Amino acid sequence: MDYLEFKIKCLEEFREILIAELSEIGFDSFLETEEGIEVYAPSDSFERAVFEEVINTYKAPAQITITEGQVAKVNWNEEWEKNYDPIAVDDLVYVRASFHPAQEGFKHEIVINPKMSFGTGHHATTFQMLRLQGEIDHQGKRVLDVGSGTGILAIMAHLLGANKVEAFDIDDWCVENGNENFALNNLSIQMGLGTIREVKPEGTYDIVLANINKNVLLDELEVYASLVKSGGNLLLSGFYTGDIADLMEVAEPLGFELVKTSEKNQWAALVLKKA
């Protein structure tokens, strides 16, 4: 498959926002470089007008300049290996790839070979979700991970002692990659494919994790509400701090109370409790 390649020079504080916006419009690989980001989209499904709309929104504040190219076939594995460093979330967990050496001094270790899936721990949303998970008792709990990506949060739940973990994603590449990561971390489950309405999880859960984006969360909150046990927790991320009020406006009438707010690089993560 041919890919369009965009080398985007921009201010550092706009990199995460641009990656998040571009991942919503069909870009499926992202590299952070010294000067900005390199992003890739399959040529056959690329929509230039939509891309330009996103870029124009950030062009002036992020001081964007772009070089466009076309690449025949990228060796994505080589690319992410060059650009992926381990990351530590406090002393809670050390997230590394299988080609990195193990590190002592952490309560847990997660091995993630992310390839093109989202969820290495580097993004502020994933980082905060991991940290918040560490503050919640998972022992013997039933946990659902919605939009699992690499499977990183499901693996964290397993390491924190969850009794049963279920995970799914709408992207079949994530499902393939997530299942590889589950095996690498001795979690013997299979990631499901689809949205929550398609997968139709049965019963109720002590903890539901959903790091997706504002629109999906607003749309799916009522389904999460039907799946979280009374007294159970819903952990949300994938939106900016300015969006918290909009999410709580929908979540509160569904029986959720805001227990904790976390913020990092303008990205928010919330712990909600079901009445």
Ligand SMILES: C[S@@+](CC[C@H](N)C(=O)[O-])C[C@H]1O[C@@H](n2cnc3c(N)ncnc32)[C@H](O)[C@@H]1O
């Ligand atoms: C921001 S990433 C989070 C990945 C991982 N859970 C983490 O915390 O790093 C969001 C993931 O949700 C998936 N996704 C987007 N919309 C979805 C939906 N409606 N249902 C399930 N997964 C969805 C994407 O494919 C992507 O893998």
